[in-house]
Amino acid sequence: MTKRIFQSILLVTLASLAVSLAFFTAILFPYFENRLADELAQELAYLAPGAVSGGSEYLRQAGAGGNRLTLIAPDGSVLFDTTADPAGLENHADRQEVQQALAGQAGRSVRYSKTLDKKTINCALLLSDGNVLRVSSTQYTGFALLLSLIQPMLMVLALTAVLAGLYAYRLSRRLTRPLNEIDLEHPQPSQAPYEELAPLLRRLAHQKRQIKSQMQELQRQQQQFEAITENMQEGFLVLDAAGSVLSHNSGAARLLNLSSPPTGKNALELGLCEEFSQPVRQALSGDHVESLIPLHGRQCQLFANPVFQGDQLAGTVLVLVDVTEQQQREALRREFSANVSHELKTPLTSISGIAEIMRGGLVPPGDVPHFAGKIYDESQRLIQLVQDILRLSQLDEDSVLEKPQPVDLMACLRRAADQLASAARAQNVQLAVRGGSVWIQGVAAILDEMVFNLCENAIKYNRPGGSVELWAGADVRGPVLTVSDTGIGIPPEHHARVFERFYRVDKSHSKEIGGTGLGLSIVKHGAAFHHAQVELESTPGVGTTVRLLFPASAQVPAEPL
Numbered sequence: 001m002t003k004r005i006f007q008s009i010l011l012v013t014l015a016s017l018a019v020s021l022a023f024f025t026a027i028l029f030p031y032f033e034n035r036l037a038d039e040l041a042q043e044l045a046y047l048a049p050g051a052v053s054g055g056s057e058y059l060r061q062a063g064a065g066g067n068r069l070t071l072i073a074p075d076g077s078v079l080f081d082t083t084a085d086p087a088g089l090e091n092h093a094d095r096q097e098v099q100q101a102l103a104g105q106a107g108r109s110v111r112y113s114k115t116l117d118k119k120t121i122n123c124a125l126l127l128s129d130g131n132v133l134r135v136s137s138t139q140y141t142g143f144a145l146l147l148s149l150i151q152p153m154l155m156v157l158a159l160t161a162v163l164a165g166l167y168a169y170r171l172s173r174r175l176t177r178p179l180n181e182i183d184l185e186h187p188q189p190s191q192a193p194y195e196e197l198a199p200l201l202r203r204l205a206h207q208k209r210q211i212k213s214q215m216q217e218l219q220r221q222q223q224q225f226e227a228i229t230e231n232m233q234e235g236f237l238v239l240d241a242a243g244s245v246l247s248h249n250s251g252a253a254r255l256l257n258l259s260s261p262p263t264g265k266n267a268l269e270l271g272l273c274e275e276f277s278q279p280v281r282q283a284l285s286g287d288h289v290e291s292l293i294p295l296h297g298r299q300c301q302l303f304a305n306p307v308f309q310g311d312q313l314a315g316t317v318l319v320l321v322d323v324t325e326q327q328q329r330e331a332l333r334r335e336f337s338a339n340v341s342h343e344l345k346t347p348l349t350s351i352s353g354i355a356e357i358m359r360g361g362l363v364p365p366g367d368v369p370h371f372a373g374k375i376y377d378e379s380q381r382l383i384q385l386v387q388d389i390l391r392l393s394q395l396d397e398d399s400v401l402e403k404p405q406p407v408d409l410m411a412c413l414r415r416a417a418d419q420l421a422s423a424a425r426a427q428n429v430q431l432a433v434r435g436g437s438v439w440i441q442g443v444a445a446i447l448d449e450m451v452f453n454l455c456e457n458a459i460k461y462n463r464p465g466g467s468v469e470l471w472a473g474a475d476v477r478g479p480v481l482t483v484s485d486t487g488i489g490i491p492p493e494h495h496a497r498v499f500e501r502f503y504r505v506d507k508s509h510s511k512e513i514g515g516t517g518l519g520l521s522i523v524k525h526g527a528a529f530h531h532a533q534v535e536l537e538s539t540p541g542v543g544t545t546v547r548l549l550f551p552a553s554a555q556v557p558a559e560p561l
């Protein structure tokens, strides 16, 4: 701004100087020239009578120290001159002023020197004796004057430049200080230092308000977007057309196992496996890709969607879905189906074989009860299997039909003990029910099944002369139910797996004694249904204890009898 003010001041000064000079040379110079010519004419008129009467002598005296006087004869020859010897002067008949005077007019002419720096103004008058008297005055021309003015002009210019600089500095400071003091963060049109600035400040204030509301809207959208993506279990990455990560959610960082935020880095350079890079490359070349990739021990479904703006690829959106559990469930389901088919097939084949023999009349009448008994046993096994499968699928799909109600765990133990008393006797196993009443909110049918399965196992996998103890009560953690036996026990390496469907420690033995392989699985799912924990303690050759720990919140007051 100082520069502009300085330039303006200098320009104005120079322009003023130029205008003054032009005025001086263009207007005043001709004016002074005319004035001089008039004065010369007056001088002529004054000298004319003396020149006629006194001749050359008069003119010498009158012209001493003054303008040049020349007396010219009618034929143009110079009779007298105050500055030169007339003999050495050429004939003046061709001089404009002389010709005009001889013609009876006021003779006047201006002649310039060869260097154009001087000019001579001549005025001539026809005297009464026929001669012509001429007065000449020599002075500098406007051009010479201009040339002579260059030096002072340059000095004036230099002085002007210094003064203009100083003035421009002070002026610009005075002008800019209020401008610098404007609070651009909170523009107030009413407090504009110059009224011309008020519209600008008004506009600024308006734009600030607009920007603020747009920023708030953007922030709101950003927060909404982050809230959505952060709460997604799925990983989410947005890449630009070159593959650099523009944004990501914590799901992506978790699934890709990223130690530092990937924003700004190229997705292909994150050090991930080729199974990840390959579909990303494909998406960056414009293809939609879906693929199943292994990521740090988990299985992820990767959806890579290219994003176009018009025909131009603008970037790619990557969505990662952890399908590990889904895959495991699928595998379990397949395994379960295969197991169920197999388990169903065995008794059916047996029943079908016996029926075949009986139809062919190959069974003597005395043996019919035996074979019928076989068919009955296999059918019971089938019924038990189907019931267990149904119960498991109910627990799996959370579609238990019975409503929870207060149940006495001790009553469950007693019912199981009653049902299994003859089996225990047959196995020569002592069955004892201990503890006391403890009521929980639960489904009696499921709890009965769980206790029955545990108690049945405790008898089945016992040794002759062994014992089984069923106990119900409550400790500091909440209601507890335990089934302990002195049976064959479970080797430690099988502890984690005995709760899996169709898992048996000794397959042939278990089948032989009528197990479906689903008993403990029902216990595990039934416990989960009641939010209970299952603890297994077992030592081969010593015995097994299965403990169900119900949450304290499940306990309810005893039902009035």
Ligand code: ADP
Binding pocket: 453, 457, 458, 461, 462, 485, 487, 488, 489, 490, 498, 503, 504, 505, 506, 510, 511, 514, 515, 516, 517, 518, 519, 520, 521, 544
């Ligand atoms: P099963 O119908 O074969 O008994 P379960 O699911 O009830 O199936 O039990 C799974 C396996 O765990 C059994 O096959 C058996 O090998 C083992 N098991 C369960 N309970 C006991 C126990 N009390 N003592 C020893 N082994 C047991």
